Amino acid sequence: MKRLLIIAHAPSPNTLRLRDAVCAGARHDDIEAVEVVVKPPLEAGPEDVLECDAIILGTTENLGYMSGALKDFFDRTYYPCLEKTQGLPFTYYVRAGHDGTGTCRAIDSITTGLRWRRVHEPLVCRGEYRDHFENDCRELGLYVAASLDAGLI
Template sequence: MDRKKKLLIVSHAPSPNTLTLRDAVAQGAGHEDIENVEVTVLAPLDAGPDDVLACDAIILGTTENLGYMSGALKDFFDRSYYPCLEKTQALPFAYYIRAGHDGTGTRRAIESITTG
């Protein structure tokens, strides 16, 4: 049997609604029809470069704060970007935004960092 693929979910969930959203993402990723995937869910302040380097794919979740990602997710990027830069090119990822406006600024920021 092949080794399980590791999916890392890094999500800022400061409210009951965002916690429900994060849990729905984790539940979908861990659905019984999906085989050989180990799901790990971490808050951005608990995740770091070692977690990113150990995963096979990542899902990022954030609230939209003043047209930008949460400070917690930005902190995660600040601590992880350079240690992971040359080692995670082509790492599959997805993201979701709990937007209070249209999420455009948050989307632009995440895409700028992840394609940098």
């Protein structure tokens, strides 16, 4: 079994729906050999990253930046994972009330430093909440899990 780690900050009902949609996609019935582990950023640590085969990050846009919870996760895991997780397949999604640019820039900067390998373009759910955000998140989870299951990432 391969392990897909989903670390998502979900402080509201809508962001929880997005996280659950990513999980639903990743746990699709056609995915056979992928274990999905879901944790909020404040409960995830270096050991979770070291034990996974791919990761999906989820965050809100907070004042043009990632959530403090996701930043805290990076602060606690960066150095313990730096030399051990190079090439780790990952992607992320952002629930952005504005444009998400600063949030994406920050995540890209940190993950570039970690030398992680982005396997899907970031999903930025911009503006007022729309139901299609959930479908987009479900597809993101399915894409990463299916790629991991097939040995493509």
